Amino acid sequence: MILCLLAGLLAGCQQAPLPTPDTPVSSEAQGAFGQTERAFVELSIGTNEQVLKLLENGGPAEMVAHRREELERLRAVLDVPYVNNHVGHDMPGMPTDAEIQLAATDPQARDQFVRAHLTESLKVLENARVDLKHPPTVEIVELMERHRTAELAAR
Amino acid sequence: MRKPLFHLATILALAAGVLSVPGAAQGAPVRVAEFLAECPISHRLPDDPIVLPNLPGASHSHDFFGNRSTNARTTQQSLEGSTGNCNPAADISSYWVPTLYRDNTAIAPTGVTFYYLGEGVNNPAAIQPMPYGLKVVAGNAKATGDGDSNARWSCLHAGHVNPSKNFVECPSGTMLETYLDFPQCWNGRDLDSSDHKSHLSYPVAGGCPSSHPVPVPKLRMVLRYPVNGTTSGLRLASGTGQTMHGDFFNVWPRAEMERRVRNCINVVIKCDHNGNHG
Numbered sequence: 001m002i003l004c005l006l007a008g009l010l011a012g013c014q015q016a017p018l019p020t021p022d023t024p025v026s027s028e029a030q031g032a033f034g035q036t037e038r039a040f041v042e043l044s045i046g047t048n049e050q051v052l053k054l055l056e057n058g059g060p061a062e063m064v065a066h067r068r069e070e071l072e073r074l075r076a077v078l079d080v081p082y083v084n085n086h087v088g089h090d091m092p093g094m095p096t097d098a099e100i101q102l103a104a105t106d107p108q109a110r111d112q113f114v115r116a117h118l119t120e121s122l123k124v125l126e127n128a129r130v131d132l133k134h135p136p137t138v139e140i141v142e143l144m145e146r147h148r149t150a151e152l153a154a155r
Numbered sequence: 156m157r158k159p160l161f162h163l164a165t166i167l168a169l170a171a172g173v174l175s176v177p178g179a180a181q182g183a184p185v186r187v188a189e190f191l192a193e194c195p196i197s198h199r200l201p202d203d204p205i206v207l208p209n210l211p212g213a214s215h216s217h218d219f220f221g222n223r224s225t226n227a228r229t230t231q232q233s234l235e236g237s238t239g240n241c242n243p244a245a246d247i248s249s250y251w252v253p254t255l256y257r258d259n260t261a262i263a264p265t266g267v268t269f270y271y272l273g274e275g276v277n278n279p280a281a282i283q284p285m286p287y288g289l290k291v292v293a294g295n296a297k298a299t300g301d302g303d304s305n306a307r308w309s310c311l312h313a314g315h316v317n318p319s320k321n322f323v324e325c326p327s328g329t330m331l332e333t334y335l336d337f338p339q340c341w342n343g344r345d346l347d348s349s350d351h352k353s354h355l356s357y358p359v360a361g362g363c364p365s366s367h368p369v370p371v372p373k374l375r376m377v378l379r380y381p382v383n384g385t386t387s388g389l390r391l392a393s394g395t396g397q398t399m400h401g402d403f404f405n406v407w408p409r410a411e412m413e414r415r416v417r418n419c420i421n422v423v424i425k426c427d428h429n430g431n432h433g
Contacts, residue, residue, distance in 0.1 A: 011171075029184070031315075035208055036208050036209040036210060039206065039207045039208060039210060040207075040213075041170060042208055043207065043210070043213060080349070084297075085296075085297070087297050087399075088297060088299075088393065088394040088395075088398065089211070089296065089392065089393045089394060090215050090216070090217050090392050090394075091214070092201055092212060092213060092214075092392075120427035123212055124210070124212055124213045126212065127210065127211040127212050127213065127227075128210050131210070131228070134405045
């Protein structure tokens with residue numbers, strides 16, 4: 001009794017019970033466009049936009065066409081307005097603004113950054129394919145893998 | 156309503172006498188609502204289970220603290236099944252920040268403290284434990300300048316150097332440190348949100364807004380890096396110092412968090428690592 005009173009005075013017993021969180025940690029149906037798909041698509045749009053800047057003024061025409069085609073399909077599958085969550089970040093496969101600036105005047109540097117984009121991006125795609133369950137998104141991943149594998153082989 | 160201090164001190168003395176708090180140090184308690192966890196760096200990965208869930212290797216580099224298992228596929232259940240490196244060991248939560256570099260060499264922080272504080276709201280007695288499983292990101296990873304940043308950089312043992320939202324030049328023999336305060340008002344419903352931020356908010360004029368009515372402890376992350384001298388070449392994996400941000404995935408065992416909120420935060424007492432006080 002004394003303990004309870006003391007505890008009450010110490011505010012422990014005076015608190016209202018916490019509301020029960022009703023947001024499930026993960027409730028995405030198999031095959032749905034879920035959190036992982038959304039994160040992947042937003043990341044890939046950001047990456048491709050940076051790559052197109054890297055390829056301005058002299059990048060291989062086929063690679064430019066590939067990235068544009070991918071962008072179109074990525075934008076079509078996204079179910080929310082696009083937000084660039086990674087602007088300014090040093091992301092795998094995504095050329096930074098500093099790299100793009102350097103590449104604009106140094107073809108050798110550009111060649112190096114394009115290769116880094118391809119190898120790093122392929123690794124990201126290979127990992128992503130394991131967990132992506134939404135068939136249209138998986139198709140885009142497969143397209144992106146085909147493009148990058150061919151582009152790397154042609155170098 | 157605030158409790159008169161002398162009244163509270165009497166109650167605490169009584170409580171300490173009756174309950175005989177184990178491990179409590181002797182002496183007058185310090186009137187700061189605080190408990191803490193110190194968690195050195197555990198590992199480094201290009202993963203982010205909150206922002207890029209299930210996408211291993213797709214993130215900018217992060218330094219992880221606390222739970223040893225955190226990676227891109229981390230869930231509440233996976234964290235529960237692992238251990239952490241915090242003092243206290245009971246805290247198996249996961250914390251992570253962007254990696255700091257100088258000239259492309261990664262620099263790990265050598266002092267990492269997570270404070271849980273009652274400051275910021277007028278009525279700490281009403282503060283409730285953070286919800287179990289909470290995920291939250293604080294700071295602006297996309298900050299483009301001081302105006303949209305809430306980062307804070309300063310120097311340990313060099314208080315005369317003004318704090319800044321970007322890196323500061325610390326004198327020889329001192330260390331670069333950064334503080335980041337997490338929001339402390341919860342909407343009472345969601346463990347996460349699409350931007351990983353909007354289910355919590357900062358208090359307004361000492362109170363939680365009606366949209367986020369549940370006050371929880373303010374998490375303050377304090378990192379100290381073995382860095383001083385010029386800021387040239389310093390960058391975070393997310394960009395300038397202004398982009399400093401922190402992620403938190405709460406898996407404090409419920410009873411451990413509840414006890415600390417009750418014994419340290421609600422009654423405005425500074426507790427030690429074990430959640431006890433003198």
